[in-house]
Amino acid sequence: MSFVGKPVERVEDEDLLSARTRFVGALSFDNMLHMHVVRSPHPHACLNAIGVDRAKSVSGVVAIFTGSDTRELAPIGFRRVVEPELSLYQQPVLALDRLRYVGEPVAIIIATDPRIAEDAAELVTLDVECLPPVSNAVAPGPDDGLGLHVQEAAGIDKSYGDIAAAFEAAAHRFSISCEIARQTAVPMETRGALAVPHGDASGFDFYGAAKVVHANRAELARILCLDPNRVVLREGHVGGGFGVRGELYPEDVLVAFAALRLQRAVRWIEDRREHFLATNHSRGQVVMLDAAVDHNGVILGLTADIVADQGAYLRTHEIKVADLSCAFLPGPYRIPAYRAQASVRLTNKTPCGTYRAPGRFEATFAMERMMDTISRVLKIDPIQVRRRNLIPASEMPFDRDLTAAGKKVRYDSGDYGLTLDKAVRAFDFEGMRKSAADRRAAGEHVGVGLAMFVEKSGVALRETASLCLSSDGSVELVTGASSLGQGLETVLSQIAADSVGLDMSDFKVVRGQTDRISQSGGTFGSRATIMAGSAVHAAGQLFRQAIIKRAAELFDAAPEAVHLQDGRLEIAGQPVDLSRLHMGNGDNAPALKIETTFDAENVSYPYGVHIAQVSVDPDTLQVRAERYCIAYDIGRAVNPDLVKGQLVGGAVQGIGGALFEEITYSNDGYPHTTGLSTYAIPKMADIPAFDVLVLEDWPSPTNPLGLKGAGEGGINAAGAAVAAAVEDAFSSQLTPYRLPMTAPYLFKLKTANERRRRQLDNLSD
């Protein structure tokens, strides 16, 4: 019996459906205290003094800490090594003498009850001198009136090929400017952290951990000057991640700091308003593209100029998102000459980090808008123009001649044209277009758009897993990877069952506990199934051999007489319970345990096609996604249903990003978007009908199972596909270059169009 490749039910679901859950908000310890964070109400100010005396006198308040207490703590560092001068822009865990965004932590109140802490916060006074804020990352125009320059934290410059020659040789030149608004992930569980100090003050247990527990352990230990082995991160259930959850934030350090100082457990649970001010934002890019194109629509050269609105500080991901935009903008297209420059600029807003398909959602939107622009102007079919630019399968593996976050980009395998053909056929793209055209002829605004993309998956190329036989005959599978809800336990159990020869139900998965395994890269960048899965696969093969060897020794049999298959252990035809192997020949026998580390040779690159069909209300200009199709080559799907779940879930998030999601600030730096009524995420009524084609045409050569990642392929091209569909819905009379395509944005485009047309009419009169 094989489990890999089957859409088996999830092992997580019984606990989740029965509320046998360990979300951090439901955990509590004896004598536990509660933290409330006092946050800056100002976008930009000098902080002269903080008045805490009245708040301290509130009954139930145990302690108040401000920047003067935490001044010695190093700011949270970057996870990769970058230019040292970037550390200038790291965020202190509590503001020192300057406030740089609304929501910046200024003080923490520790009390016996969270409500008391929140009440006391109202009594804290801030003596400040307000400064003019920078609220626009794109250089302010002459009538901005503030006289400010926008501070560039870093510039990025990547290129290959002869750009000047490409533009000289080109028959056509296309310039577009695309904008992607600030957005954020909005997991349904807000963040939370709970630190329980060890009795001797040498360390603490930290609950509410997620995503990258080993990296966060090292960083917490560094900041708090502790032995990393005395800092134990414990992941329970996590209510969604999408990139933002599980990064190390000031509040995580502060909870641990307070717990160590007070020698009591301290818990902090973010509320939703705080979440919109405190948790990483993302996107927020302007991408200007200039393409040199021949008369067949083939791109000879492309330049990209990107401005990223980073917010007030560089957090754990420093300038990586803009770097990824630069690296992955060419996507599946050959583009013989390319140059990308990015400017990462600081503004008085919440700092940005990664959000599902970081840098790629933005880059794919811009690249695919360029493809549709070329198609429209040169009157070449959108499928044709793409086909002419695709990297052919014969050139795989394909060296991109670029680096992404410091590593060379080398597409491992694939046939982009084949997937395009399959998508066009399977979803009857021509039929969809014809039916949309018929409906347009009948007066409706209906359109169909297509977008292609390449994703990256399996970054951080090392992962460890262990398998250990328990006394009851079950096998404990330990991974340091994290489950943010995607079904990691299920997938790892499937892989383990096949490689050992046992049943999925024989495995008990332990994840995200730093004291249980020595190493893990964590869960991000669509890596968990590939990396933790490959480590489990390798451990499983060794574990199988170890079982057979132990059984042969114990029962005095030849190894060939031992059969382990389909969850049954047989020795010379007689079934033997696995639990009998637990202690072997006596109490001194070593435990049957295998721990092994898998190193991948490279990142793998899944890819695919999105097709969106939308209708637009002619009066309100509200866009409705009617149908959405995804073809995605994942190399090998461990659980096709879970892959589909990732793709559909990601696509709906992407449709939200394409149509409504936007974090806005007033011109003077105050956030407008502080809740789910002002930041609209898709509801069930907003979703289209889905068709998903999970393809396994090109297994990845980077790992033994041929795996590529599923996490981000659903969102990557959603902005691009929906924009193409909106353009088609208006018969290309209206060409959106901005996300989200809200009704006010489309109204602006429409009125500008109408004005232009009137002017033309007047001229011809």
Add this chain to the structure above:
Amino acid sequence: MTTEQMSGHISFKLNGREQIVSVDTRTSLADELREQCGMASVRVGCAQGECGTCTILLDGMPIRACLLLAVQADGAHVQTAEALSSPDMLARIKRAFKKHKALQCGYCTPGFLVLVDYILRRALPLDEARHVLSSNLCRCTGYEPIVSAVADLLSSRGDELGELQ
């Protein structure tokens, strides 16, 4: 603002059992249920009535427990996703959610279970069911598998009702 809070006792039925609990007048029903009554299914996603994660049944009607004060539940029958309206209903809905993989992280799931219970008891047609389900937010699944689970439950309603009688 004073931190001296009024408090007192209320009694209500929780998943069929009488409860007498002490409450602060300012405590929300959601906080009371999860902190004092140990209902792990009651989770707060926004505390502003927008996400529906904390949805429970109050006298059979789905409501957002974060928008009600605990004192307002005095004398009411509260049912949470731990029990729903009956053990059979709970088992059926759980089965359908597993089969259709209608949950990922599971944080918002209890709120959806409560809505589905209501939908099945009212035997709402699927389009009305979608309307009801649109009151809760999920960020993982994209909703499609939840719709499939509910469609499956609604279409099998007749047979299973027979079973229950």
